[in-house]
Amino acid sequence: MEILTQLWNSILGILGDSAFGTLSWRNYVMILISFLLIYLAIRKQYEPLVLLPIAVGMLLVNLCPDIALGGRTELIPVDVYQHDHPGEIITYAKTMLDGVEYYNKPTSGGLLFYLYQGVKFGIYPPLIFLGIGAMTDFGPLISNPKSFILGAAAQIGIFITFIGAIVLGFHTNEAGAIGIIGGADGPTAIYVTSILAPELLGPIAVAAYSYMALVPIIQPPIMKLLTTKKERAIKMTQLRPVSKLEKILFPIIVTVLVALLLPDATTLVGMLMFGNLMRESGVVDRIAKTAQNELMNIITIFLGLSVGSTATGTVFLSWKTIGIICLGLFAFCMGTAFGVLFGKIMCKATGGKVNPLIGSAGVSAVPMAARVSQKVGQEENPSNFLLMHAMGPNVAGVVGSAVAAGVLISILA
């Protein structure tokens, strides 16, 4: 009988120490949400490169919260420790509590805690920008610099949403982090949030990447609503070819100008332009390819996992998350709408030479937003090719959202 009682007690002890005994209902809900995100990433292919690591980070942290906890100091009675470790030269600091002497033994943190330091100190997003710069051809933008206006117009959504978030009761820093979702740029959203409101990193990253994945669904109705059939069918003239020298000078000039005017945007824009200079210079192909591929892939894994690890039940399952998801959608729609409206203004100003559909590509989701402009344009006129024209505002949007991020950080941080 005594043996059975001991067996029962030890089973209870193991169960008590296991996840079944320590997890709350919130963790289980988050585990289900992570399954949903894994499904969306694999089955629906919604930004799978980012959504899958985020979902797995979310799953791991809710199964085993210790994986994202930092190192702690364990207090072990001196006599107990010396008894267990005979002959060891002990260098731990001592603490006296209630007449008992303890060693302060440091323990290491979980893997995701250390990976998260790259987000906390703002290291990963600029490195992602480096890779984006190395992959981006700014030729269409240099060829038609007026595209910058559309890239700027699409950022208006960020600032309008900022006010919307304040009206809904969010703190100013939180409102800034929520507004940046409208830039449709994942790394920028993570960078700004890690500085202004790190506690909202999980919901904001999930919202930002979800909406980027939903660009082909969200944008077309807004584009069609704000344009006429005649405007959508406008054919644009071919862009002039851009020389290599112009392409090399572009990143240098943009870096110098943006850094002088807005030092807070230097990190993002500087890395973006450094990546582009590597690509265009043609003399460092090896490291340019590393930035585009290996480095970018490694950072994407680290970024996704660590951002996912911030989505714990207590943070994610709150009214704030619902507010963030609604405001994020609003920001995204406003960005698209203002891009198209400015496209219409440019269309009128140029006597019908600009197709307003390219304005929606001003949100930075590269190259998805440009593809959407191409697709919607071709629906009206199958012989219309807007892709390269839309790439101008699209890459201008990347620069624009980095500048908008710099503005928010300089005012709010």
Add this chain to the structure above:
Amino acid sequence: MADNIGLGLIILLTGIVIVFTVLILLIGIIKLYSTAVVTIQNTISERKSRKADDESQKSAPAAESQTTETIEAEQTVSDSIEDDAAVPGEIVAAIAAAIEVIFGEGTVKIKSIKKSSKRRSAWKSAGMAENTRSF
């Protein structure tokens, strides 16, 4: 709340003004340097073509005055002229178009197109087959 909305409005206006100012400045600067680069590159290419023309004009009378050329040299020159002449106009146009697509319009000047030797070693033929076979 009222204070926050006030701050929000300030940020809205500041943000829009700064983003537009920076990007409009970039438009101006890009246009400026693009124009400068295109102008400089055109000037350089014009100078180069003038130099080439001048050199060809100078070499032509010199060649006429030379009466004692070796038979071997004459044969080489006439061979190359024959080779150039043998390339049909359509092929010249196709090669020129392909080169423009690769290097960009107006960036390369084609001076001559010559037929490669018909005799190719087995190694060269294998390399050519490897690099040009369809995927």
